[in-house]
Amino acid sequence: xxxxxxxxxxxxxxxxxxxxxxxxxxxxxxxxxxxxxxxxxxxxxxxxxxxxxxxxxxxxxxxxxxxxxxxxxxxxxxxxxxxxxxxxxxxxxxxxxxxxxxxxxxxxxxxxxxxxxxxxxxxxxxxxxxxxxxxxxxxxxxxxxxxxxxxxxxxxxxxxxxxxxxxxxxxxxxxxxxxxxxxxxxxxxxxxxxxxxxxxxxxxxxxxxxxxxxx
Numbered sequence: 001x002x003x004x005x006x007x008x009x010x011x012x013x014x015x016x017x018x019x020x021x022x023x024x025x026x027x028x029x030x031x032x033x034x035x036x037x038x039x040x041x042x043x044x045x046x047x048x049x050x051x052x053x054x055x056x057x058x059x060x061x062x063x064x065x066x067x068x069x070x071x072x073x074x075x076x077x078x079x080x081x082x083x084x085x086x087x088x089x090x091x092x093x094x095x096x097x098x099x100x101x102x103x104x105x106x107x108x109x110x111x112x113x114x115x116x117x118x119x120x121x122x123x124x125x126x127x128x129x130x131x132x133x134x135x136x137x138x139x140x141x142x143x144x145x146x147x148x149x150x151x152x153x154x155x156x157x158x159x160x161x162x163x164x165x166x167x168x169x170x171x172x173x174x175x176x177x178x179x180x181x182x183x184x185x186x187x188x189x190x191x192x193x194x195x196x197x198x199x200x201x202x203x204x205x206x207x208x209x210x211x212x213x214x215x
Contacts, residue, residue: 019041038201062103093145095123101150137170148179
């Protein structure tokens, strides 16, 4: 297997030490940080998410893969071109895992990739009270709000947030993008969110698309 395939497998297996070792070797051998991210790390997390959907992977295993990503990103992030000019995609983004859901699997990666694409990101982490998200939107005035849920029973918090944004007169000024393992396009359509991202890779083009709609 290639370095990238090995990295992907290490993330999938939740092997932190192996992931860090392989990432360092790949960089030393001239692999680009972006390629390592896209074709190695992201692919491993994507494969893990697919296994979760099929009932072959469970939350503890996904957490292990997430930790692999965090270890690898400590090496990769400084090497990526962060904050580059991108008039199409630039804007302010707030990212949060909804209240009651303690998992931020993949969300930090989304934050990093959005920053690399030129967005200014406020990462609020996991289990963020709904009131704090609304307050952050008021204070930060972002163009985009990204909401994540890993558990099916916390998905129901998302329409509550959308309703409160409307009640506070904020809905028309911010595009809401949702994601997470149990979240699908039909749920996005049902609750009236603006976009759905399957994974970290798809979050960037979707964010650019939504940002462009605001003019």
